[in-house]
Amino acid sequence: MRKPDFSGKNNVNNNGAKLRKGLWSPEEDDKLMNYMLTNGQGCWSDVARNAGLQRCGKSCRLRWINYLRPDLKRGAFSPQEEELIIHLHSILGNRWSQIAARLPGRTDNEIKNFWNSTVKKRLKNLSSTPSPNTSDSSSDPGGLVGGGLMSMREQNIMALYMDSSSLSSSSTKARALNRPMDIDPLSMFDNSLTMSAPSGSYLNAPQVEMNPNTFYENYRMFGGNIGVEGEPLDLPPESISIEGCAKTEYFSDTNTNNITVNTMNNLFIKYCNSSNINDNHNNKNIKVENIGGLNNYFEGDDQRVLGDWNLEELMKDVSSFPFLDFHVE
DNA sequence: AATCCCTCCAACCGCAGCATA
DNA sequence: TTATGCTGCGGTTGGAGGGAT
The missing domain is CATH 1.10.10.60 (Homeodomain-like)
Structure with a gap:
């Protein structure tokens, strides 16, 4: 004060x-x-x-x-308000006034303070919560899905935090949206990978086999770096399998006020070369994280533009987001 | 009881966008 | 076209208050 x-x-x-x-x-x-x-x-x-x-x-x-x-609402934020703030922040970033406009009786300053003091800290604690499933990362990336210590709500918050932490600034989002979209990055992968998931949630994805040559050609075309731990591929692998989970995200375009819906797949790409092709990559497991990959969409975030909606239309009924179990007056 | 440290949040600051002269 | 003023926004500051030592 x-x-x-x-x-x-x-x-x-x-x-x-x-x-x-x-x-x-x-x-x-x-x-x-x-x-x-x-x-x-x-x-x-x-x-x-x-x-x-x-x-x-x-x-x-x-x-x-x-x-x-x-018309100001006094007192602490309800769990519903908190969840809505987190979700809106994953969409809008630090545009506090726009978030506040969707929480009647709350001010941008209040939400900003709440975010910076309470939510950030809480989500940070959540993100450091150990999960018993993390050891088997191929079937449950990040240990977020199924039988973990986190409740469904916490999983939602966690997933949203990952969105927002990788896209915490509007400029980052703008960069993400300004990238050329004439090439569908999903074409890198087999169409059978396409799946839908509720916003902000993870679904287990079936293991998918794909044509290594298709993968390799696209891989080279996109610059030959998928954010892979270790060296880039220098020869086409013999086989490729993809395991992971899918997540749907909504991004607002600051210029057009439209929302872009992306299906993101948190992928684990396992490829295998026989030793006579490339010893270096023989039976090497590669983990490709989608978290933070939006700065460079070749870094493992497999994205597909599903369509554009008008932001205002979409936000009129926030409860249409499937993971929210409450309604906004 | 005194001091230190941390958290919360009210308020300020700088900037951008817009309207008007 | 430029200058000026106003509004709104997001980032930041700093003091009150409370808990820990």
């Missing part, structure tokens, strides 16, 4: 009067509240002047929006 600034030495208003900064006194709150209820919102510099406040318009606006507005 900031101490009230009674000196006013840093700012003066149009009349040369000293402007206060820092915490608002109850008297100032009363003045602003009464003025706003009587006159409604106008030019904020006029509000400050006409309400008899020695504050700048900007300060008045902030005080009204974040504290005095009658």
